[in-house]
Amino acid sequence: MNISINNKNVWAGPGETILQVANREGIKIPTLCYLKEFSPTGSCRICVVENEQNGQLVPSCAFPIYEGMQVQTNSPKVRRSRKTIIELLIANHPQDCLVCVRNGNCTLQDLAAEYGVREHRYRGERRKGKLDLASPSIERDPEKCILCGRCVRMCHEIQNVGAIDFMNRGFNSQVAPALDRSLNTVACVNCGQCIVVCPVGALREKSSQKPIWEAINDPEKIVVAQIAPAVRVALGEEFGMEPGTIVTGKIVAALRRLGIEVVFDTNFGADLTIIEEASELLRRIQLGGELPMITSCSPGWVKYLEHFYPDLIGHLSSCKSPHEMEGALVKSYYAKKIGVDPNRLFVVSIMPCTAKKFEAQRPELGSDQPDVDAVVTTRELARMLRTAGVDFSRLPDEPFDDPMGESTGAGTIFGVAGGVMEAAIRTARYYLTGHDMDFIEFTPIRGLDGVKAAEVNLNGNILRVAAINGLKNMERFLEDIREKKSAFHFIEVMACPGGCINGGGQPLPYDPEKVRKRAEAIYHLDRTMPKRASHHNEAIQKLYEEFIGEPGGKTAHQILHTHYIEREAF
């Protein structure tokens, strides 16, 4: 099809929208409610363009082109309309940018600057809303909300949770949990994908910086930090680096600059998880346990199952998630090793995830004290480094501390959807056959697709596996399991689309292209690791010898395994 944009003839494919064509041609059209992978809702109207043939303004995100169409993206009518829309949003906004978490990283702020808003043309009543700070993971500030509906679509269409939705009408409309209750009293799984897609500061993570600063400054406390696999390929973005830049060594150095005494790698915990999980899987298959077994690394997913399919919690692997395993070991194995009272150890997990904040508070994860004391997201760590004046890009690369600093490529790929499954297959194969795979990479379950399934031949036994990301994609698998129709043995689930690299705590704003680059970086890391299967991790072999004994044994169960709780859907 041939159409004309701003008097320039361009080619366009049938079914394309004006926005898609314009973006390809390098013409920027502002958007607020638009999300690439979703069907357009056309609600914000900021992307309107003028149809030259009839003078009408049409939303470029939703309007399909037709042969011979002529549009102007920058006519006086378009500019005036967009500016008015921005002014209307500002008129109903707290305008407290200086104290807003999204200051400098906010679509509304950018638009106001781009369209030269210099006065408050419309003034009047502002919508009132209750600040919702009660959730351990996510804070809501309804007064900042511009009602673009991206969070609602994410929560419903991708995550199948429906914890928030529109309520009330007209000027009183707002996005809120049912009956305007707090997020922590409804079936929110804390995945934080709402934050990822929020263009303004209406949704943000609950900050955990304060207790960490306090622990750092407390001479009695020894602060032990650990870094999740997906953080090392994303934190650089916060400091102007290319998406996908690997900054592992710099993070270690940066944490030491903050005053953190010990820096471990959560990849160690991931390797350990594989040892326990692969053993558990084989045991379930051999002894006839509940199948399929489903991974439990993603705390958003775990809570989802507890809320909506409490009858199926027996299918969850009883393994704690990697950072919880590692936290538990810091407070037992490591404390004993360095001869320190566990109460003096303060474990900080740096995670791409908001749900980990809730997970760390689970009473079942810890004994007299929690396994992990504080969880900060990638974004929060960046803020702490900026506060401390750490010049991140100029830091040297430093190594992790022993003994929980050693890891393999298998632990690294935990950061991307399908990675846990691939890592588990590498080790399960070894357990069953006694030797490693010829090709260590298991590619059928790679990629950012929401549903990936494969069959693995393990010593003549066919293992049917699937890797799912985005909770909505799991629905039909769960229904099959409920009806006892599932043919799978092992399913990996990541709550967030794409896995941890696109977690609710990762740098903003959201861009699917950035996510792809983070995934590439993770696989690059795996390829360059000297060891690529968890059972080759020598520190872990030593850990079993010195402390745990057998995978799945008594000590393992005490320290590395957990149980789950039946919750209600509302």
Place this chain on the structure above:
Amino acid sequence: MRFIDYYEQKKSADEPPAGRFIVEALENFSADQQSESEIQQVRKSVLLENISEPAILIGMGTCGLANGANKVMEAIEKELEKHQISAKLIPVGCVGYCAKEVIVDIKRPGELRISYAQVKVTDVPALIESTLVKNEIYHEKLLGVYYPDGALMDENLPDINSIPFFRNQQKVVLANCGVIDPENIDAYLARGGYQALHKALITQSPDNVIQEVIDAGLRGRGGGGFPAGKKWHFARNTKADQKYLICNADEGDPGAFMDRAVLEGDPHRVVEGMIIAAYAIGASEGYVYCRAEYPLAIKRLEKTIAQAKEYGLLGEKIMGSDFSFNLKIKKGAGAFVCGEETALIHSIEGKRGMPRPRPPFPAVSGLFGKPTIINNVETLANIPALINNGAQWYTGIGTDNSKGTKIFALSGKIVNTGLVEVPMGVTLRKIIFDIGGGIPDGKKFKAVQIGGPSGGALPESVIDTPVDYESLKSVGAIMGSGGLVVMDESTCMVDLAKYFMTFIQSESCGKCIPCREGTKRLLEILERLTHSYKSERNPEEALLRFQGMMYLERLADVIKNTSLCGLGQTAANPVISTLRYFRAEYEAHLYDRKCPSGHCRELLTYFIDTSKCTGCTLCAIKCPENAIIGEKKGPHYIIDERCVRCDQCRVNCNYDAIYVR
């Protein structure tokens, strides 16, 4: 005996189903000598032409009920019992003359049907005694007489159709309303009902039906005026395993009650129109989306659907054809925006009623993603007459681009409040003054709001505009669904715009920014105009008044141009049209802080005419703010700074000494 009983007696093994049999028998009763006597007997008794006891028909539409029709009916029953008279009481819908409710028609065997208006409970004993005991006419409440065609008229008994209110109307859709028992399918059948369905289903292909509707030029009566046949054509041409037909009965404009009257007065006509439309587009399932605030309409629709099923006119293999159609009622929860077709679809799907961008249009992807046609009640009610009489007949009514008739609901400052059906192209003046009887209390006409909150207010200077889609648009209004709210000189046009903005602002679904945020700001600008100095808390407020006025049109324009759905795109129309015709009134509010109509309370000043004041002190006693001073038996004065414009002094003054400026 009912038609279906007659069918049960007559049917043999290879007889067609009940509905088809009855319709064919009624069509052919004169030719078919054999069955004439029996079906004719049933027909005549249903039409009250052949009755053995008096029939009393009471207007029991919502307007009748609001005027006490229930109590009148009880009183009639009591009187009948007292006089030991056996009579048949038949509740009917609204004949349109709402101002004259409760309307009671009395027909004695072998005599004419006589209509009495404004019957109150206290009138009932005299009414029953003179009409049914003494066999006289009760002249006190006489409205008119239904003369059969060609009957000799009595000079003293006016023909009901010669009354100005009815004389200028042309009833096509409303032909049965207020005349027949809406809850009796036989009454509808006896007046030619379901013959159009028979004609379409048995003798025409769906494409023929669509062509007929296209040729007739029927345009959607819900507001937009899109050609109905063209819309059907889109749906027909979309391939799908399932298609839906929806009747939009979510009438929500303030001052509009056309659809309600049709549903209450002649629901079978709507259902027949729906079945024909479904046949044309190939839909096997249909919904009537009716607002829950219309309980009587819903109750009657339920009965109608049950009766149509009993007669085989709904359900599987209708009239023995291959066409099947099932109909459900979906109650709307009272959101104005659910009258918008995509929001309505979401509502039926169980989602929040919010519109979505079009395309894709519902005719391609609608309810549950299937091709769906949504037509308004009045559009569908036009179909039976259109199919029966053909496109040529239909195009004979109306103007070049607007064919057929249109129903209007007259309300506001007008003598004959009610429902009228006129051919397209008559002038607003004719509707308001000839049919509507003009403005009551000797006041002057000021404006008429046409098209509800989406329409515009038209002044005297343009009320000779013919009512058709294009003409109304050219003067800044829209046809809309047909609400006509008449305003006299005491109405303030800024206040009118404020009223509609309040309505729209709270009925916006909240989805798109211009509508959600913009209408609120428009409302605030209008509110500031009607404020006095006193209520302004800080000096900035005065600045905002002027600033608001400066940006009023700019904002209205953006809302109009950028909103997602029809609600938002037309939301600013009341502001735009009042600005166009009554700018001076806005300026008086803005610059002089005066309301020329004397309506905006904060802008009024109260005075005492000292030549009339007797010094009775009553006003000073009644004043809650001690704003009135004066000696006993001497003239009094009002201290404006203290006055809160509560109006108590003016209302209580016995000497008309207090006036407002």
